[in-house]
Amino acid sequence: MKITESKVTKRLLTDLERLDPVTFITEDLGNQRGKLTVDCFGEAWTAYWGAMGCDSVAEFIDSCDRYYLAGKLSNIDSTITDYEQVGKKIGVGINRESLPFLVDELFIAYGDEWWEELPTTDNPDYVYLCRIVDAVKAAVKIELSQ
Known part of the structure; x- marks a missing residue:
């Protein structure tokens, strides 16, 4: 030892x-x-x-x-996703848990690779x-x- x-x-x-x-x-x-x-x-x-x-x-x-x-x-x-800004853009309240249920809205608002385009905040x-x-x-x- x-x-x-x-x-x-x-x-x-x-x-x-x-x-x-x-x-x-x-x-x-x-x-x-x-x-x-x-x-x-x-x-x-x-x-x-x-x-x-x-x-x-x-x-x-x-x-x-x-x-x-x-x-x-x-x-x-x-940084983290700015759910408040995302919610304003798609017109629905959103958080981490509800994100997967709003894929269609996110696709329309942010495009094909929406997960890369979401706004962030500190x-x-x-x-x-x-x-x-x-x-x-x-x-x-x-x-x-x-």
């Missing part, structure tokens, strides 16, 4: 504007490898990098943009995750500047 130690740092962010407390853990695994785990309001996301190009996970987080980090932490889509879950990532990035930036 081989036992390996790694450097793990846990941080708690509180008093955040419009966010519950955020806990994030960085784990430096050596050789420019690392892991990030983020927890907020009972939800948790994690990402691993086998080749960061930086000596620490904190430096790597600082170098990345929010969208890349959100995409690595979760598979939440950045996904609130993705926007929320990006706000959490922004808080993590801000904390890392402060930490690295000290």
